[in-house]
Amino acid sequence: MYVKNIRLKQYRNYGDIALQIENTVNVIVGENAQGKTNLMEAIHMLAFAKSHRTSKDKELIGWNHEFARIEASVEREHRHVDLEVILSAKGKKVKKNGIEQKKLSEYIGACNVVMFAPEDLNLVKGGPNMRRRFIDMEIGQISPVYLHDLSKYQRILKQRNQLLKGMFPVPSREQELTLEVIDEQYIEAAVKVIQRRYGFLQQLEGWASEIHTRITQGREQLELQYDPSANIHAEMEASALAEQLRAELARRRENEIRRGLSLAGPHRDEMKLLVNERDVQTYGSQGQQRTAALSLKMAEIELIRSYVGEYPILLLDDVLSELDQHRQSHLLDAIQGKVQTFVTTTSIESIKHETIERATVFTARQGQLEKQ
Numbered sequence: 625m626y627v628k629n630i631r632l633k634q635y636r637n638y639g640d641i642a643l644q645i646e647n648t649v650n651v652i653v654g655e656n657a658q659g660k661t662n663l664m665e666a667i668h669m670l671a672f673a674k675s676h677r678t679s680k681d682k683e684l685i686g687w688n689h690e691f692a693r694i695e696a697s698v699e700r701e702h703r704h705v706d707l708e709v710i711l712s713a714k715g716k717k718v719k720k721n722g723i724e725q726k727k728l729s730e731y732i733g734a735c736n737v738v739m740f741a742p743e744d745l746n747l748v749k750g751g752p753n754m755r756r757r758f759i760d761m762e763i764g765q766i767s768p769v770y771l772h773d774l775s776k777y778q779r780i781l782k783q784r785n786q787l788l789k790g791m792f793p794v795p796s797r798e799q800e801l802t803l804e805v806i807d808e809q810y811i812e813a814a815v816k817v818i819q820r821r822y823g824f825l826q827q828l829e830g831w832a833s834e835i836h837t838r839i840t841q842g843r844e845q846l847e848l849q850y851d852p853s854a855n856i857h858a859e860m861e862a863s864a865l866a867e868q869l870r871a872e873l874a875r876r877r878e879n880e881i882r883r884g885l886s887l888a889g890p891h892r893d894e895m896k897l898l899v900n901e902r903d904v905q906t907y908g909s910q911g912q913q914r915t916a917a918l919s920l921k922m923a924e925i926e927l928i929r930s931y932v933g934e935y936p937i938l939l940l941d942d943v944l945s946e947l948d949q950h951r952q953s954h955l956l957d958a959i960q961g962k963v964q965t966f967v968t969t970t971s972i973e974s975i976k977h978e979t980i981e982r983a984t985v986f987t988a989r990q991g992q993l994e995k996q
């Protein structure tokens with residue numbers, strides 16, 4: 625799939641621009657603060673209806689404007705889809721082929737995007753919430769039903785926490801009975817999320833470990849592990865998993881009431897990345913962490929292709945020049961001719977010559993993009 629054209633109106637520092645885009649590598653070159661990342665963010669918005677760098681949509685609206693609009697035409701293998709995201713003080717609207725989609729889960733997936741930005745190193749170096757966010761977003765784009773299950777789980781979690789808070793120091797009989805009912809809903813929703821995440825990680829690991837071994841020329845083995853917050857075995861089938869979670873909740877009940885918090889469940893689960901059997905977050909060098917992040921992103925591209933039957937669009941925001949020649953070559957060789965790619969850089973010299981020769985180059989200057 626590829627973005628054939630895009631129009632941005634009052635989005636960040638863009639006034640009103642329209643671009644025709646080729647299904648190749650597109651390099652956006654420009655000095656700092658010219659709008660390179662803003663364009664990447666707009667394409668990310670098309671896929672996820674969410675920015676990769678802020679949760680506050682109003683920051684995306686051009687200063688002194690009432691609304692912002694992103695419109696694009698995306699070519700898919702046997703069809704084409706028009707997408708539109710409109711942001712205003714009233715909220716966000718998303719449209720697919722001109723029809724407003726009330727549920728984001730019905731919109732997401734119309735176009736698939738993999739983004740690799742410097743912050744992605746936090747996937748390896750950062751806290752568990754970064755990895756949970758990564759897993760949730762990536763499963764969401766290949767399986768919108770997952771987003772529905774996840775938000776159901778989050779809704780029940782909120783209710784459960786509220787109930788637990790009111791149960792301290794002495795729970796009433798009524799509260800205890802309500803907790804029993806909520807626990808069953810909580811377990812059912814949690815099991816769905818855990819199983820989906822576990823399955824996703826296994827598939828992702830298949831690709832990521834192969835890619836990682838190739839990049840490190842056989843020196844390193846990458847493993848991804850689902851590391852649950854409860855004493856459960858994520859690989860078990862649903863009823864056994866539910867049983868384990870039920871036992872775990874019973875064991876932790878007193879503590880949960882004392883703290884007014886749910887202490888076991890997907891919201892606290894972790895994904896571990898091991899290189900040669902050691903946690904790369906704790907023991908990995910900068911280079912190993914960078915390679916692990918790159919392997920994950922490259923694996924994601926393959927995983928999406930295996931699900932949707934087409935390669936996603938790749939956004940490389942300010943990372944290509946950060947990769948040494950060896951890692952750059954691995955990435956570029958894997959995508960060349962197959963994946964529509966957007967690369968931003970302040971210095972065109974940092975990108976391999978052969979890539980530039982075959983790429984379309986745009987210059988970003990003060991909210992304008994000019995094809996070279």
Ligand SMILES: Nc1ncnc2c1ncn2[C@@H]1O[C@H](COP(=O)(O)OP(=O)(O)OP(=O)(O)O)[C@@H](O)[C@H]1O
Pocket residue numbers: 635636637638654655656657658659660661662663683684685686687942968970988
């Ligand atoms: N809501 C907004 N309205 C107008 N301009 C904005 C808005 N939000 C950010 N900007 C401007 O957009 C510019 C930043 O653009 P962007 O982040 O795309 O830079 P960049 O070209 O990627 O730079 P760098 O190379 O430093 O990453 C800044 O000048 C910033 O002031």
